[in-house]
Amino acid sequence: MAIIERPATEPVVAPTPTPAPIVTPSEAFGTFRRPVETTGWRAWVFTVDHKKIGVMYGAAALFFFVVAGLEALLIRAQLAGPEGTVLSADVYNQMFTMHATTMIFLFAIPMAAGLANYLVPLQIGARDVAFPRINAFGFWCFLAGGIVLNLSWFLGGAADGGWFMYQPNASVPFSPTNGVDFWALGLQIAGIASLTGAINLIVTILNMRAPGMSLMRMPVFTWMILVTQFLLVFAIPVITVAFFLLTFQRSFDAAFFSPAAGADPLLWQHLFWIFGHPEVYILVLPSFGIVSEVLPVFSKKPLFGYPFVVFSGIAIGFLGWGVWAHHMFASGLGPVSVAVFATATMAIAVPTGVKIINWTLTMWGGKLRFTTAMLFAMGLVVQFTIGGLSGVTHSVAPSDTQQTDTYYIVAHFHYVLFGGSVLGFFAGFYYWWPKVFGKCLSERLGRWNFWLMIIGMNLTFGPMHILGLQGQPRRMYIWTTERSGEGFFNLGFWNLVSSIGAFILAVGVLFFLTNIVHTHRKGAPAPLDPWDARTLEWITTNPPKEHNFDRVPTVSHLDEFFHRKYEDVGEGDAHDLRAVATAEEVLAAEQAQADAQIHMPSPSYWPIVVAATLPVIALGIIYGVYIVSIVGALLMVFGIFGWAMEPGTAPDSDFDPSPVDDGGPTTELVRSE
Amino acid sequence: MSDAATLEAQVAHDDHGDHGGHGGNGAGHPPTTTGLSHNKLGMWLFLGSECLLFGGLISTYMLYRGRASENLGPDQIYDLPFTSVSSFVLLMSSLTMVLAVSAAGRKDVRNVKLWLTVTALLGATFVGGQVYEFTSFYREGLGFTTSLFSSSFYALTGFHGVHVSVGIIMLLAVVGMISRDRIPGDRAEVVELVGLYWHFVDIVWIVIFTLVYLIPA
Ligand code: HEM
Ligand SMILES: [Cu+2]
Numbered sequence: 058m059a060i061i062e063r064p065a066t067e068p069v070v071a072p073t074p075t076p077a078p079i080v081t082p083s084e085a086f087g088t089f090r091r092p093v094e095t096t097g098w099r100a101w102v103f104t105v106d107h108k109k110i111g112v113m114y115g116a117a118a119l120f121f122f123v124v125a126g127l128e129a130l131l132i133r134a135q136l137a138g139p140e141g142t143v144l145s146a147d148v149y150n151q152m153f154t155m156h157a158t159t160m161i162f163l164f165a166i167p168m169a170a171g172l173a174n175y176l177v178p179l180q181i182g183a184r185d186v187a188f189p190r191i192n193a194f195g196f197w198c199f200l201a202g203g204i205v206l207n208l209s210w211f212l213g214g215a216a217d218g219g220w221f222m223y224q225p226n227a228s229v230p231f232s233p234t235n236g237v238d239f240w241a242l243g244l245q246i247a248g249i250a251s252l253t254g255a256i257n258l259i260v261t262i263l264n265m266r267a268p269g270m271s272l273m274r275m276p277v278f279t280w281m282i283l284v285t286q287f288l289l290v291f292a293i294p295v296i297t298v299a300f301f302l303l304t305f306q307r308s309f310d311a312a313f314f315s316p317a318a319g320a321d322p323l324l325w326q327h328l329f330w331i332f333g334h335p336e337v338y339i340l341v342l343p344s345f346g347i348v349s350e351v352l353p354v355f356s357k358k359p360l361f362g363y364p365f366v367v368f369s370g371i372a373i374g375f376l377g378w379g380v381w382a383h384h385m386f387a388s389g390l391g392p393v394s395v396a397v398f399a400t401a402t403m404a405i406a407v408p409t410g411v412k413i414i415n416w417t418l419t420m421w422g423g424k425l426r427f428t429t430a431m432l433f434a435m436g437l438v439v440q441f442t443i444g445g446l447s448g449v450t451h452s453v454a455p456s457d458t459q460q461t462d463t464y465y466i467v468a469h470f471h472y473v474l475f476g477g478s479v480l481g482f483f484a485g486f487y488y489w490w491p492k493v494f495g496k497c498l499s500e501r502l503g504r505w506n507f508w509l510m511i512i513g514m515n516l517t518f519g520p521m522h523i524l525g526l527q528g529q530p531r532r533m534y535i536w537t538t539e540r541s542g543e544g545f546f547n548l549g550f551w552n553l554v555s556s557i558g559a560f561i562l563a564v565g566v567l568f569f570l571t572n573i574v575h576t577h578r579k580g581a582p583a584p585l586d587p588w589d590a591r592t593l594e595w596i597t598t599n600p601p602k603e604h605n606f607d608r609v610p611t612v613s614h615l616d617e618f619f620h621r622k623y624e625d626v627g628e629g630d631a632h633d634l635r636a637v638a639t640a641e642e643v644l645a646a647e648q649a650q651a652d653a654q655i656h657m658p659s660p661s662y663w664p665i666v667v668a669a670t671l672p673v674i675a676l677g678i679i680y681g682v683y684i685v686s687i688v689g690a691l692l693m694v695f696g697i698f699g700w701a702m703e704p705g706t707a708p709d710s711d712f713d714p715s716p717v718d719d720g721g722p723t724t725e726l727v728r729s730e
Numbered sequence: 731m732s733d734a735a736t737l738e739a740q741v742a743h744d745d746h747g748d749h750g751g752h753g754g755n756g757a758g759h760p761p762t763t764t765g766l767s768h769n770k771l772g773m774w775l776f777l778g779s780e781c782l783l784f785g786g787l788i789s790t791y792m793l794y795r796g797r798a799s800e801n802l803g804p805d806q807i808y809d810l811p812f813t814s815v816s817s818f819v820l821l822m823s824s825l826t827m828v829l830a831v832s833a834a835g836r837k838d839v840r841n842v843k844l845w846l847t848v849t850a851l852l853g854a855t856f857v858g859g860q861v862y863e864f865t866s867f868y869r870e871g872l873g874f875t876t877s878l879f880s881s882s883f884y885a886l887t888g889f890h891g892v893h894v895s896v897g898i899i900m901l902l903a904v905v906g907m908i909s910r911d912r913i914p915g916d917r918a919e920v921v922e923l924v925g926l927y928w929h930f931v932d933i934v935w936i937v938i939f940t941l942v943y944l945i946p947a
Binding site for chain 1: 762763764766768771772775776778779780781782783785786787790793794797874875877878881882885899903907912914915
C-alpha cells in the first residue's frame with residue numbers, strides 16, 4: 058500500500074532522527090482523494106494488495122462452497138428414499154443446476170484464483186502482481202457475478218437447465234422464469250473476473266520473476282497456474298460468445314438456438330464444450346500444482362521428474378482443446394468425428410498418467426510425514442486415479458453411449474472434481490494456512506476432517522457407479538420402489554448409502570470450519586518454517602509483510618529455500634542431506650540486506666466502483682428496463698476515466714522524503730508499527 | 731542493497747491492459763523478466779483472447795449465413811461498393827495510427843494529437859457508415875430477428891462496431907489527456923497500446939469483410 062498515504066492524524070515517526078514532514082496524498086491526477094486507510098473494512102474494500110485480494114477470494118469461494126454443498130445435501134435428501142418430498146421437480150432442477158454452477162464458477166475457479174493470487178507472487182519473488190487494480194477489479198466482478206447469479210433464488214426462481222444449459226431446453230418457452238437470464242449474465246460478469254485475472258497472472262509470472270528464477274526453476278504450483286491462466290484466456294471468450302447469444306435469444310428474441318426457426322441446436326453444445334472441456338483442466342490443474350508442492354515437502358525429496366510434471370501439464374493444456382466433442386458422442390456427430398474425438402480423449406490419459414506416476418515416485422523411498430496436508434495430497438492421488446479410470450471408460454464412445462446421462466457420469470466427474478480439485482485445495486489449505494494466517498490449523502481436527510471427507514466421498518460417489526450402470530438417469534428427481542429392482546444392485550439401497558455418505562462428507566467439512574474457528578481462537582503462532590518447506594514463499598515472515606520480501610531473493614536453484622537450508626552430499630540418486638542453515642538464519646540473511654525504500658501500489662476506489670456498475674447493467678437487461686442499463690454503462694465509463702487518470706502508484710513526490718541512508722531495514726517506512 | 735528503482739519497477743508499474751493504458755510512475759520502461767512492459771504483454775494477451783471472441787461470432791455467422799428469409803439474404807442485401815469504401819476508410823485509419831505512434835516515439839506532441847484525432851475521425855466515418863448500412867437494411871425489412879442470417883450478421887458486425895467505437899473513445903480520451911497533461915506514466919507507450927488495439931480491430935474487419943461480404947453465400 059502506498060506508504061505515504063497515511064491519515065494526517067497519525068503521528069509521523071520517521072526512520073531518521075529528523076521528523077519527516079507529513080506528505081499529503083496525491084490529488085494531482087486522481088479525481089478524488091485516494092483511500093488511505095490501512096485498517097478496518099476500507100483497508101479491504103479498496104485494497105490492491107494481492108494477499109488481501111487472495112484472502113477475500115478464498116473466503117468468498119469457501120462461502121459458495123458451503124452454499125453449493127447445502128444444495129447438494131438437499132439433492133441427496135430428496136433422493137435418499139423412494140418418492141422423496143423434500144424438493145419439487147421444479148426446485149430439484151434449479152437445485153442441481155445451481156449446485157453445479159456454484160461449485161464450478163463460484164467455488165473452484167475463484168478458489169484457485171485466490172490461492173494463485175496469494176501465492177504466485179510469493180513463489181516467484183515478486184512484491185505484487187502486474188496489475189494490482191485490475192486484480193481488485195477481478196475480485197469484485199467475481200463477487201458481483203456470484204450475487205447476480207444467486208439473486209435469482211429470490212426473484213422468481215433460479216436457472217434450471219443443468220449446468221451446461223443445453224438449448225433449446227433453456228429457451229423461454231421451456232424455462233420461463235428469469236433464472237436463465239440471471240445465470241447467463243451472472244456468469245458473464247464472473248467471466249470478466251477470470252479473464253482479467255488470467256491476463257494479470259500470466260503477465261506477473263512471465264514478467265516479475267525474481268532474479269535467477271528461470272522458467273524451469275519455477276515451483277510447479279506456479280507452473281500449473283500459468284497453464285490454467287492460458288486456458289482461461291482462450292476459453293473464456295468462447296463461453297462469452299455463447300452467453301451473449303443466449304442473452305440475445307432470451308431477452309431480444311433472436312433464434313440462434315431454436316430448431317423451429319431452422320437453427321442448429323448443436324451450436325450451443327459446441328460453444329459450451331469448447332469452453333467446457335478446457336474448463337475441467339482449469340478446475341483440476343491448480344490442485345495438481347498444489348500436490349506437486351505438498352508431496353515433495355512431506356516426502357523430503359525433490360519432485361520426481363520435475364520437467365515431466367511441467368511438460369505433462371503443458372501437454373494436458375494443449376490436448377484439452379481437441380477433445381470437447383467427447384461430451385457430445387450421443388448427439389449424432391457422425392462416426393468420423395466420434396472416432397477422432399474418442400482417440401484424442403484417450404491420448405489425454407497419457408500425460409495425466411505421467412503425473413500420477415511422478416507423484417508416486419516422489420513418495421517412493423521418501424521420509425514420509427503424514428500431516429493432514431500430506432493426507433489430502435495422497436487422497437487426491439488415489440481418488441483422482443479412480444475418476445481418471447472411469448473417465449477413460451467414457452472415452453470409448455460405444456460404452457459412453459450407454460453411460461451418458463446416467464449416474465455413472467455423475468460418479469466419474471465427482472471423483473475427478475471432488476477427488477481432484479477439492480482434495481487438492483484442502484491439501485493447500487492445511488499446507489499454506491500458517492503462511493497466510495500465521496497459525497497452523499489443528500492437526501487433530503484435520504485428521505477428522507480428512508477421514509470423514511474421504512469416507513464420505515467414497516460412500517457418496519462410489520455407489521453412483523452402480524446406480525448409473527443399473528440405468529438410473531442423472532437429473533432424476535424421484536424414484537419409486539417398484540422400479541428400483543431387487544437384490545444387491547437394488548437402487549433404493551445404494552441411493553440411501555449415497556445420501557448417508559453425503560451427510561458424512563458434510564460433517565467432514567464442518568470439522569474444517571470448526572478447525573478454522575478453533576485455530577484462530579486458540580492456535581499458537583506457527584513457527585517460521587513449520588513443514589521444512591522448499592520454495593520461495595517461505596523465505597519471508599508468516600504472514601508476509603505488505604511488500605512480501607524485505608529484499609527480493611536471488612534464485613539459483615529449483616527449490617531455492619531447501620537448497621539454502623540443506624546441502625546434498627549424497628551421490629547420484631542417493632540423497633544425503635546436511636543441514637547448513639535454519640529457516641530463521643536464511644530469513645535473517647535476507648533481512649540484513651533489506652531494501653531502503655519500497656513503493657507499493659496505492660489503494661483505489663475505482664476497481665469496486667467500476668465492478669459495481671456491471672450488475673446494474675445486467676439487471677436492466679434482465680428486466681428489459683434498458684434505461685437502467687444505460688445509466689449503469691455511463692457510470693462505468695465515468696469510473697474507467699477516474700481509473701485512467703489515477704496513477705497506479707502515487708507519484709514519487711508523494712513518497713516519503715529522501716531515501717534513508719542509514720542502511721537499516723526501513724521498509725516499514727513511516728507507517729511505523 | 732538493491733536500488734529502489736528496480737524494486738519500484740517490480741510493483742509500482744501501473745495496471746493497464748484494458749483501457750488504453752496509463753503507464754507506471756513515469757519511470758520509463760522498467761526492467762521486466764521478459765523485457766516487454768507489463769502493459770504491452772497484457773494487451774497482447776487480451777487481443778489473443780479477443781481473437782477467440784470474434785472466432786466464435788464468425789463461426790456462428792458462417793453457420794447461419796445461408797439461413798436467410800427469401801430475398802433478404804446476403805447476396806441480395808449487401809451493397810458491396812459502399813462497404814468497400816468504408817472498409818478502405820478504416821484501413822486508412824491504421825495508417826494514420828502508425829503515424830501517431832511514430833510521432834509519439836519522437837515525442838512530437840502536436841503530431842500525436844493530430845494523427846490520433848484523424849484516426850478517430852476515420853474510425854467515426856466507418857462507424858457512421860455502419861449505422862447507415864444497418865438502417866438501410868432495416869428499412870429493407872432485415873431486422874435483428876428476421877432470420878438466423880440477420881441475427882448472426884448483426885451480432886458479428888455489431889460487436890465489431892462496438893469495438894471500433896470503444897477505440898474511438900480511447901483515441902479521443904488519449905488526445906484529451908495529452909492536452910491536459912493528465913496521463914500518468916509513459917505517454918508513448920499509451921499511444922502504442924491504443925495503436926495495438928486499433929490495428930487489431932482493423933485486421934478483424936479485414937477478416938469479416940472477406941468472409942461476410944466478399945465470399946458469396
Ligand atoms: C460436497 C459434496 C457434493 C455432493 C454431495 C454432490 C452431489 C451431487 C449430486 C447428487 C448430483 C447429481 C444431481 C442430479 O443429476 O440429479 C450432482 C451434480 C453435479 N455436481 Fe455435485 N456434489 C458435490 C460436490 C461437487 C463439486 C465439488 C463439484 C465441482 C467442483 C460438483 C459438480 C457437479 C456438477 C457439474 C453436477 C452436474 C449437474 C448437472 O447435471 O447439471 N459437485 N452433485
Ligand atoms: Cu471433457
